Amino acid sequence: MNRMVKRILQAPYEWMMAPIWRGAAVREQQACKEALRIDDGFDEAFYLRTYPDVAAMVGDKWGTPLDHYFAFGRDEGRLPNEATQLETIHSGYSHSTTEAFIEFTSRCNLRCVYCAVSQPDYVGTDLEIPDIDELVRELRRRGTRRVCVNGHGETTILKEWDTWVGALVDAGFEVHMIGNFARAYKDHEIALFARYDSIQVSLDTMDAELLGQLRRGARLHVILDNMDRIRAAAGEGQGPRMSISCVVMDRNVEGIPDLVDSLMQRGIREFRFCDLVKYPDIPGTLAVRHVSSMESARLRRARDAFLGAIARLEANGGWFWVEPSLEPFLLDEGDEPASSAATADSAVGAKESFHSAIPPGMTRDCLDPWSFIYLHATGAIRPCCMLEETYADVRQGPEDVLNNEKFRALRKRLLTGELDDACANCRARPVTTTGQLQEKVRAAAVTRRPRP
Numbered sequence: 437m438n439r440m441v442k443r444i445l446q447a448p449y450e451w452m453m454a455p456i457w458r459g460a461a462v463r464e465q466q467a468c469k470e471a472l473r474i475d476d477g478f479d480e481a482f483y484l485r486t487y488p489d490v491a492a493m494v495g496d497k498w499g500t501p502l503d504h505y506f507a508f509g510r511d512e513g514r515l516p517n518e519a520t521q522l523e524t525i526h527s528g529y530s531h532s533t534t535e536a537f538i539e540f541t542s543r544c545n546l547r548c549v550y551c552a553v554s555q556p557d558y559v560g561t562d563l564e565i566p567d568i569d570e571l572v573r574e575l576r577r578r579g580t581r582r583v584c585v586n587g588h589g590e591t592t593i594l595k596e597w598d599t600w601v602g603a604l605v606d607a608g609f610e611v612h613m614i615g616n617f618a619r620a621y622k623d624h625e626i627a628l629f630a631r632y633d634s635i636q637v638s639l640d641t642m643d644a645e646l647l648g649q650l651r652r653g654a655r656l657h658v659i660l661d662n663m664d665r666i667r668a669a670a671g672e673g674q675g676p677r678m679s680i681s682c683v684v685m686d687r688n689v690e691g692i693p694d695l696v697d698s699l700m701q702r703g704i705r706e707f708r709f710c711d712l713v714k715y716p717d718i719p720g721t722l723a724v725r726h727v728s729s730m731e732s733a734r735l736r737r738a739r740d741a742f743l744g745a746i747a748r749l750e751a752n753g754g755w756f757w758v759e760p761s762l763e764p765f766l767l768d769e770g771d772e773p774a775s776s777a778a779t780a781d782s783a784v785g786a787k788e789s790f791h792s793a794i795p796p797g798m799t800r801d802c803l804d805p806w807s808f809i810y811l812h813a814t815g816a817i818r819p820c821c822m823l824e825e826t827y828a829d830v831r832q833g834p835e836d837v838l839n840n841e842k843f844r845a846l847r848k849r850l851l852t853g854e855l856d857d858a859c860a861n862c863r864a865r866p867v868t869t870t871g872q873l874q875e876k877v878r879a880a881a882v883t884r885r886p887r888p
């Protein structure tokens with residue numbers, strides 16, 4: 437490739453900002469642009485129609501739409517014409533990642549009785565991060581907005597966690613974390629939490645003794661103190677959105693109203709109630725059961741108290757989410773609680789397998805393989821929270837791993853509705869028409885905005 441063309445493509449900002457143009461250089465660049473105009477089939481009307489933000493920007497100061505395309509647009513993943521746009525979409529290509537999950541570690545400081553971490557065959561590992569700045573650059577290049585800095589373990593047990601997460605916060609990403617907050621944090625760690633966008637604290641009960649038995653090693657006063665310190669460090673009305681993640685089971689369901697009321701008094705108004713995924717009991721520890729195993733009158737009383745608590749929460753401007761598989765037990769108001777119809781075995785956990793037939797012309801309403809990545813502590817990259825298969829490895833080097841054949845094939849299957857069993861059976865996403873999904877993918881590609 438002509439050296440000047442390379443320079444235009446590789447250093448667009450420098451090119452735009454160059455203060456003085458010498459006549460010969462300008463003429464050479466014009467010639468390059470003309471050549472590229474033919475190669476790319478640049479369609480000015482399409483470009484301005486598709487990217488209204490560019491239309492508002494170009495003019496005397498910023499040059500022509502074509503100038504913008506070569507200086508910025510191409511690098512940002514903007515497309516030069518409609519045919520290229522359609523071809524790109526149907527090839528399963530993804531320009532951007534809106535949200536990234538990074539599991540810095542899958543090890544943990546606690547051993548909650550219900551968690552996979554407590555199972556005897558569980559092996560945790562730490563993500564190898566040779567260069568956090570490179571990771572930041574790559575996420576920025578893909579236009580990522582939100583980074584969730586946890587997976588299965590507890591991020592803050594790592595010695596360098598604050599350096600890595602600090603780099604993400606400094607780079608302007610909206611940083612989110614779910615954590616057990618069971619360690620008494622140092623002031624500089626609290627100051628970093630105060631700069632997060634959102635935090636979810638895992639807390640299942642306000643009964644300190646029960647908490648110690650469920651989340652072995654956790655002390656209630658330490659968790660509450662950390663939460664108070666983060667809010668104080670952020671300042672009144674500032675700082676991260678803070679919510680509670682509560683796993684609902686036979687041992688704690690009756691105490692949920694107290695959890696909600698007590699935390700509301702401390703200014704927490706967002707709660708997520710998750711269903712228990714039942715793993716084998718750990719000998720010598722408190723055994724937990726799915727709520728469906730409870731005696732029906734007891735479950736009905738627990739449900740009524742739960743409904744009362746969430747009514748108070750809503751009356752105080754609060755917000756809650758109940759995992760759909762828990763709804764029959766916690767939200768349905770009939771006289772007969774769902775437990776009488778369900779056996780413990782049929783209701784526990786989210787890992788039941790069933791088959792959904794997807795009719796022709798239909799597909800899953802899911803953009804995750806385009807806009808989301810889950811980077812596991814092993815280095816494996818997965819396209820969503822449900823698929824357990826590895827699609828790429830972060831150590832594979834500089835090539836565009838998020839557009840490798842495997843990723844593209846998955847996206848193409850979603851676009852055509854020719855789903856494999858994993859997507860056909862996914863319970864996280866509803867069904868839609870292939871046409872509607874294609875339109876969503878097109879709209880997402882168009883509205884992709886580079887980070888400032």
Ligand SMILES: C[S@@+](CC[C@H](N)C(=O)[O-])C[C@H]1O[C@@H](n2cnc3c(N)ncnc32)[C@H](O)[C@@H]1O
Binds near residue numbers: 550586615637713715
């Ligand atoms: C796996 S943890 C990882 C993050 C962190 N260690 C924590 O506890 O918040 C993420 C969430 O999953 C929940 N969780 C763990 N085991 C679960 C299970 N068997 N069923 C449902 N939720 C579970 C935890 O309570 C926590 O809110």
Ligand code: SF4
Binds near residue numbers: 544616638
């Ligand atoms: S703190 Fe989180 S990761 Fe650790 S054992 Fe408990 S639920 Fe599992």
